[in-house]
Amino acid sequence: MSNNLQQKRLVVAKVVGFHGLHGFVKVKLYCESIDNLIAMKMLWPSEALPEEDSKQNAAPLTIEKAKYQGQSVVVKFKELHDRTAAETLGKVFLSVPADSLPKLSIDEYYWHQLIGLKVMNADGLLGVVDHLLETGSNDVLVVRPSDESLDDKERLLPYRPEVITLVDLGGGMIQADWESDF
Numbered sequence: 001m002s003n004n005l006q007q008k009r010l011v012v013a014k015v016v017g018f019h020g021l022h023g024f025v026k027v028k029l030y031c032e033s034i035d036n037l038i039a040m041k042m043l044w045p046s047e048a049l050p051e052e053d054s055k056q057n058a059a060p061l062t063i064e065k066a067k068y069q070g071q072s073v074v075v076k077f078k079e080l081h082d083r084t085a086a087e088t089l090g091k092v093f094l095s096v097p098a099d100s101l102p103k104l105s106i107d108e109y110y111w112h113q114l115i116g117l118k119v120m121n122a123d124g125l126l127g128v129v130d131h132l133l134e135t136g137s138n139d140v141l142v143v144r145p146s147d148e149s150l151d152d153k154e155r156l157l158p159y160r161p162e163v164i165t166l167v168d169l170g171g172g173m174i175q176a177d178w179e180s181d182f
Contacts, residue, residue, distance in 0.1 A: 008097070008098040008099075009044060009046075009095035009096060009097055009098065010095055010096060010097075010098050010101070010110075010112055011030050011049060011093045011094065011095045012029070012030050012031045012036075012037060012040060012043065012094055012095060012096055013027040013028060013029050013030055013031065013037060013043070013073075013075075013093075013094040014027060014028045014030070014091070014092070014093050014094065015027055015045075015089065015090070015091045015092050015094065016028050016091060017072075017091075018083055018086045018087055019069060019072075019074045020074075020083065021082060021083050022076065022081075022082060022083070023076060023077065023080035023081050023082050023083060023085055023086045024069075024074040024075065024076050024086065025074065025075055025077070025080070025086050025089065026069075026072045026073070026074055027072075027073050027074070027075050027094065028073075029073055034066050034067070034068065034073055037063070037066055037073075037075070038063060038066050039102070040063070040096050040100070041062065041063055042060040042061065042062055042063070042096070043060060043061050043063065043077075043094040043095065043096060044058055044060050044061075044094070044095050044096065044097075045058050045061060045089060045092040045093070045094055046058060046092060046093050046095065047090070047092055047093075048093070049093060059079075061077040061078070061079050061080070061089075061094070062077060062078040062079065063075060063076075063077060063078075064076045064077060064078045098112070107167075109167060109169070111131075111132045111139075113169055114129050114132065114141065114167070114174070115129050115130070115131060115132070116128060116129060116172070117129050117167070117169075117172055117173060117174050118146075118172060118173045118174070119141065119143045119155075119157065119173075119174045119176055120173055120174070120175050120176065121175075121176050121177070121178050121179070121180060123150055123180045124149075124150050124180075125146070125148050125149050125150060126143055126145075126149060126150060126155055126157075126176065126178065126180065127143040127144050127145045127146055127149045127153075127154070127155065128143065128144055128146050129141050129142070129143055129174065130142045130143065130144040132159070133156075138158050138159055138160050139158075139159040140156050140157065140158055140159060141156070141157040141158075141159055141164070141174075142154065142155075142156060143155040143156075143157055150180055151180070155178070155182075157176055157178055162177065163176055163177055163178055164176055165177050
């Protein structure tokens with residue numbers, strides 16, 4: 001268990017409130033669905049984002065149940081028996097070890113894997129992936145310029161096969177079919 005705490009962790013939810021008397025917490029999901037959250041089974045709480053949390057010594061919480069309650073998602077952890085225990089937990093980030101995420105097929109990537117990759121086109125370096133946006137129709141890479149970029153433009157590139165032609169995680173690079181002046 002301490003080995004997992006030393007590994008890179010990814011935030012999958014945040015406690016934003018409390019529900020009822022039996023220890024349920026309201027959470028904001030940072031993963032795609034409640035089913036993905038349930039599949040993770042154990043979550044590590046931290047008051048700060050994992051990369052800012054130097055202690056990383058909190059014991060994991062075991063998901064007993066998760067469900068929709070109106071527009072919110074509520075989660076019951078095995079370790080939290082009542083509302084007082086849930087409130088003691090506080091409004092924390094909930095994370096998992098990065099290597100515990102399900103394996104993806106060869107042409108699929110988690111967002112965290114794309115952040116920081118250089119984005120190249122036929123002319124050279126467009127910039128570096130800063131973060132991604134979910135738009136409903138497709139995800140969008142937010143590419144910020146770096147010192148070596150062709151120019152100082154921020155670009156929004158749709159994550160679609162006709163635009164993103166190659167992702168090379170090992171090489172730290174994404175190849176894009178995207179005009180430099182767009």
